[in-house]
Amino acid sequence: NAGVTQTPKFRILKIGQSMTLQCTQDMNHNYMYWYRQDPGMGLKLIYYSVGAGITDKGEVPNGYNVSRSTTEDFPLRLELAAPSQTSVYFCASRETGTPNTGELFFGEGSRLTVL
Amino acid sequence: QQQVKQSPQSLIVQKGGISIINCAYENTAFDYFPWYQQFPGKGPALLIAIRPDVSEKKEGRFTISFNKSAKQFSLHIMDSQPGDSATYFCAARVRTSYGKLTFGQGTILTVHP
Numbered sequence: 001n002a003g004v005t006q007t008p009k010f011r012i013l014k015i016g017q018s019m020t021l022q023c024t025q026d027m028n029h030n031y032m033y034w035y036r037q038d039p040g041m042g043l044k045l046i047y048y049s050v051g052a053g054i055t056d057k058g059e060v061p062n063g064y065n066v067s068r069s070t071t072e073d074f075p076l077r078l079e080l081a082a083p084s085q086t087s088v089y090f091c092a093s094r095e096t097g098t099p100n101t102g103e104l105f106f107g108e109g110s111r112l113t114v115l
Numbered sequence: 116q117q118q119v120k121q122s123p124q125s126l127i128v129q130k131g132g133i134s135i136i137n138c139a140y141e142n143t144a145f146d147y148f149p150w151y152q153q154f155p156g157k158g159p160a161l162l163i164a165i166r167p168d169v170s171e172k173k174e175g176r177f178t179i180s181f182n183k184s185a186k187q188f189s190l191h192i193m194d195s196q197p198g199d200s201a202t203y204f205c206a207a208r209v210r211t212s213y214g215k216l217t218f219g220q221g222t223i224l225t226v227h228p
Contacts, residue, residue, distance in 0.1 A: 004158070031213060031214050033214075033215070035218075040124060040220055040221070041220060041221075042119075042121070042204060042218040042219050042220045042221050043159070043204065043216075043218040044218075045215055045216075045217075048213060048215060050213050058215065090158050090159070092158075094214045096214075102147055102149070102164070102208065102214060103149070103161045103164075104151075104159075104161070104214070104216060106158030106159050106160065107158050108156070108157055108158050109156075109157075109158055
Protein backbone atom coordinates (compact mmCIF):
# COMPACT_ATOMS: atom_id res chain seq x y z
CA ASN A 1 0.00 0.00 0.00
CA ALA A 2 2.44 2.67 -1.23
CA GLY A 3 0.17 5.78 -1.38
CA VAL A 4 2.24 8.88 -2.23
CA THR A 5 5.96 8.27 -2.75
CA GLN A 6 8.56 11.04 -2.88
CA THR A 7 12.20 10.84 -3.88
CA PRO A 8 14.80 11.76 -2.84
CA LYS A 9 14.24 12.06 0.92
CA PHE A 10 17.28 14.29 1.38
CA ARG A 11 19.33 16.41 -1.01
CA ILE A 12 21.97 19.10 -0.73
CA LEU A 13 22.32 21.48 -3.66
CA LYS A 14 24.74 24.23 -4.46
CA ILE A 15 23.41 27.66 -5.38
CA GLY A 16 22.53 27.75 -9.05
CA GLN A 17 22.12 24.00 -9.48
CA SER A 18 18.88 22.46 -10.69
CA MET A 19 17.07 19.33 -9.66
CA THR A 20 13.76 17.52 -9.84
CA LEU A 21 11.79 16.21 -6.88
CA GLN A 22 9.84 13.14 -7.88
CA CYS A 23 6.32 12.32 -6.70
CA THR A 24 4.19 9.37 -7.67
CA GLN A 25 0.88 8.06 -6.32
CA ASP A 26 -0.85 4.74 -6.87
CA MET A 27 -4.35 5.72 -5.77
CA ASN A 28 -5.53 6.98 -9.17
CA HIS A 29 -6.13 10.44 -7.71
CA ASN A 30 -6.66 13.23 -10.19
CA TYR A 31 -5.71 16.09 -7.88
CA MET A 32 -2.10 16.49 -6.83
CA TYR A 33 -0.26 19.24 -4.94
CA TRP A 34 3.19 20.41 -3.97
CA TYR A 35 3.63 22.18 -0.64
CA ARG A 36 6.71 23.49 1.10
CA GLN A 37 7.03 23.54 4.87
CA ASP A 38 9.16 26.05 6.71
CA PRO A 39 9.42 26.33 10.52
CA GLY A 40 6.66 28.49 11.98
CA MET A 41 5.16 29.11 8.54
CA GLY A 42 2.93 26.10 8.05
CA LEU A 43 2.61 24.61 4.58
CA LYS A 44 2.52 26.84 1.52
CA LEU A 45 1.10 25.65 -1.82
CA ILE A 46 3.61 25.81 -4.68
CA TYR A 47 1.74 24.22 -7.59
CA TYR A 48 -1.21 21.94 -8.08
CA SER A 49 -2.71 19.79 -10.81
CA VAL A 50 -6.28 18.64 -11.41
CA GLY A 51 -5.36 16.00 -13.97
CA ALA A 52 -2.86 14.91 -16.56
CA GLY A 53 -1.77 17.88 -18.66
CA ILE A 54 -3.34 20.48 -16.33
CA THR A 55 -1.29 22.44 -13.80
CA ASP A 56 -1.63 25.80 -12.07
CA LYS A 57 0.27 28.03 -9.70
CA GLY A 58 -0.28 28.11 -5.99
CA GLU A 59 0.73 30.70 -3.44
CA VAL A 60 4.55 30.50 -3.83
CA PRO A 61 5.40 29.30 -7.40
CA ASN A 62 8.45 31.46 -8.14
CA GLY A 63 11.59 29.41 -8.82
CA TYR A 64 9.68 26.19 -9.48
CA ASN A 65 8.09 24.37 -12.38
CA VAL A 66 5.90 21.31 -12.65
CA SER A 67 4.57 18.93 -15.25
CA ARG A 68 1.86 16.29 -15.21
CA SER A 69 2.15 13.87 -18.10
CA THR A 70 0.43 10.98 -16.30
CA THR A 71 -2.13 10.62 -13.53
CA GLU A 72 0.47 8.97 -11.30
CA ASP A 73 3.42 11.37 -11.53
CA PHE A 74 3.80 15.02 -10.59
CA PRO A 75 7.48 16.08 -10.54
CA LEU A 76 8.62 19.45 -9.15
CA ARG A 77 11.55 21.13 -10.88
CA LEU A 78 13.81 23.63 -9.16
CA GLU A 79 15.76 25.80 -11.56
CA LEU A 80 18.77 27.82 -10.36
CA ALA A 81 18.48 26.80 -6.72
CA ALA A 82 18.66 29.59 -4.12
CA PRO A 83 19.13 29.43 -0.33
CA SER A 84 15.51 30.59 0.06
CA GLN A 85 14.44 27.24 -1.41
CA THR A 86 15.90 25.37 1.56
CA SER A 87 12.79 23.67 2.90
CA VAL A 88 10.92 20.42 3.31
CA TYR A 89 8.76 19.67 0.28
CA PHE A 90 5.60 17.62 0.45
CA CYS A 91 3.62 16.12 -2.38
CA ALA A 92 -0.04 15.28 -1.76
CA SER A 93 -2.97 13.85 -3.66
CA ARG A 94 -6.74 13.78 -3.30
CA GLU A 95 -9.52 11.73 -4.78
CA THR A 96 -12.19 13.48 -6.78
CA GLY A 97 -15.84 12.85 -7.44
CA THR A 98 -18.42 11.96 -4.85
CA PRO A 99 -18.40 10.72 -2.26
CA ASN A 100 -15.03 11.85 -1.05
CA THR A 101 -13.82 13.15 2.28
CA GLY A 102 -11.64 15.92 0.86
CA GLU A 103 -8.68 14.31 2.58
CA LEU A 104 -5.22 15.07 1.26
CA PHE A 105 -2.79 12.15 1.34
CA PHE A 106 0.79 13.32 1.84
CA GLY A 107 4.12 11.74 1.05
CA GLU A 108 6.87 11.62 3.65
CA GLY A 109 8.63 14.69 2.32
CA SER A 110 11.88 15.66 0.64
CA ARG A 111 14.30 17.75 2.70
CA LEU A 112 16.30 20.09 0.47
CA THR A 113 19.23 22.22 1.57
CA VAL A 114 20.74 24.83 -0.76
CA LEU A 115 24.23 26.01 0.17
CA GLN B 116 -1.60 37.38 3.67
CA GLN B 117 -2.05 34.72 6.31
CA GLN B 118 -5.65 33.63 5.90
CA VAL B 119 -5.58 31.09 8.71
CA LYS B 120 -3.90 32.10 11.96
CA GLN B 121 -3.00 29.40 14.46
CA SER B 122 -1.96 29.62 18.09
CA PRO B 123 -0.05 28.80 20.17
CA GLN B 124 3.14 28.05 18.26
CA SER B 125 4.11 25.48 20.89
CA LEU B 126 2.31 23.79 23.75
CA ILE B 127 3.48 21.65 26.65
CA VAL B 128 0.91 19.54 28.49
CA GLN B 129 1.14 16.91 31.19
CA LYS B 130 -0.14 13.42 30.52
CA GLY B 131 -3.86 13.29 31.13
CA GLY B 132 -4.34 17.02 30.58
CA ILE B 133 -6.31 18.84 27.92
CA SER B 134 -4.54 20.30 24.89
CA ILE B 135 -6.23 23.21 23.14
CA ILE B 136 -5.12 24.70 19.83
CA ASN B 137 -6.91 27.65 18.27
CA CYS B 138 -7.33 28.88 14.72
CA ALA B 139 -8.95 31.97 13.23
CA TYR B 140 -9.78 32.60 9.60
CA GLU B 141 -10.72 35.58 7.48
CA ASN B 142 -12.21 34.19 4.29
CA THR B 143 -15.94 33.53 4.68
CA ALA B 144 -15.85 31.35 1.55
CA PHE B 145 -14.07 28.59 3.49
CA ASP B 146 -16.38 25.60 3.82
CA TYR B 147 -14.22 22.78 5.18
CA PHE B 148 -11.89 22.88 8.17
CA PRO B 149 -9.56 19.91 8.74
CA TRP B 150 -6.86 19.32 11.29
CA TYR B 151 -3.71 17.48 10.30
CA GLN B 152 -1.25 15.70 12.59
CA GLN B 153 2.41 15.36 11.69
CA PHE B 154 5.01 13.20 13.41
CA PRO B 155 8.74 13.93 12.94
CA GLY B 156 10.01 12.75 9.59
CA LYS B 157 6.53 12.04 8.27
CA GLY B 158 4.00 13.83 6.16
CA PRO B 159 0.86 15.38 7.66
CA ALA B 160 -2.12 13.05 8.04
CA LEU B 161 -5.77 13.96 8.44
CA LEU B 162 -6.87 13.79 12.06
CA ILE B 163 -10.40 15.21 12.08
CA ALA B 164 -12.42 17.68 10.02
CA ILE B 165 -15.57 19.76 10.31
CA ARG B 166 -17.92 21.63 8.02
CA PRO B 167 -19.47 24.97 9.08
CA ASP B 168 -23.01 23.61 9.43
CA VAL B 169 -22.13 22.01 12.78
CA SER B 170 -20.61 23.55 15.90
CA GLU B 171 -18.77 20.51 17.22
CA LYS B 172 -17.38 17.20 16.04
CA LYS B 173 -15.90 14.55 18.27
CA GLU B 174 -13.82 11.52 17.37
CA GLY B 175 -12.50 9.67 20.38
CA ARG B 176 -10.33 12.03 22.44
CA PHE B 177 -10.26 14.65 19.68
CA THR B 178 -12.91 17.35 19.35
CA ILE B 179 -13.26 20.28 16.96
CA SER B 180 -15.26 23.27 18.20
CA PHE B 181 -16.42 25.66 15.50
CA ASN B 182 -17.71 29.22 15.93
CA LYS B 183 -18.91 30.50 12.58
CA SER B 184 -19.83 34.01 13.74
CA ALA B 185 -16.40 34.53 15.31
CA LYS B 186 -14.64 32.80 12.41
CA GLN B 187 -12.73 30.61 14.82
CA PHE B 188 -12.26 26.90 15.37
CA SER B 189 -10.25 24.89 17.83
CA LEU B 190 -8.92 21.41 18.48
CA HIS B 191 -9.30 19.90 21.92
CA ILE B 192 -7.34 16.79 22.86
CA MET B 193 -8.72 15.20 25.99
CA ASP B 194 -6.62 12.95 28.24
CA SER B 195 -3.49 13.91 26.29
CA GLN B 196 -0.93 11.12 25.90
CA PRO B 197 2.81 11.18 25.13
CA GLY B 198 1.96 9.53 21.82
CA ASP B 199 -0.01 12.67 20.89
CA SER B 200 3.26 14.65 20.80
CA ALA B 201 3.39 15.95 17.24
CA THR B 202 2.88 19.05 15.15
CA TYR B 203 -0.75 19.97 14.51
CA PHE B 204 -1.95 22.08 11.60
CA CYS B 205 -5.36 23.57 11.14
CA ALA B 206 -6.45 24.24 7.58
CA ALA B 207 -9.32 25.61 5.55
CA ARG B 208 -10.62 25.14 2.04
CA VAL B 209 -12.79 27.10 -0.33
CA ARG B 210 -15.35 24.76 -1.88
CA THR B 211 -14.56 25.66 -5.49
CA SER B 212 -10.79 25.64 -5.11
CA TYR B 213 -9.91 22.15 -6.38
CA GLY B 214 -9.27 20.92 -2.87
CA LYS B 215 -6.49 23.40 -2.15
CA LEU B 216 -5.92 23.80 1.56
CA THR B 217 -4.70 26.93 3.32
CA PHE B 218 -2.77 25.91 6.41
CA GLY B 219 -2.15 27.58 9.73
CA GLN B 220 1.38 28.01 11.03
CA GLY B 221 1.38 24.82 13.06
CA THR B 222 1.56 23.98 16.78
CA ILE B 223 4.24 21.76 18.26
CA LEU B 224 2.58 19.76 21.04
CA THR B 225 4.68 18.03 23.69
CA VAL B 226 2.95 15.79 26.21
CA HIS B 227 5.10 14.98 29.22
CA PRO B 228 4.64 11.58 30.90
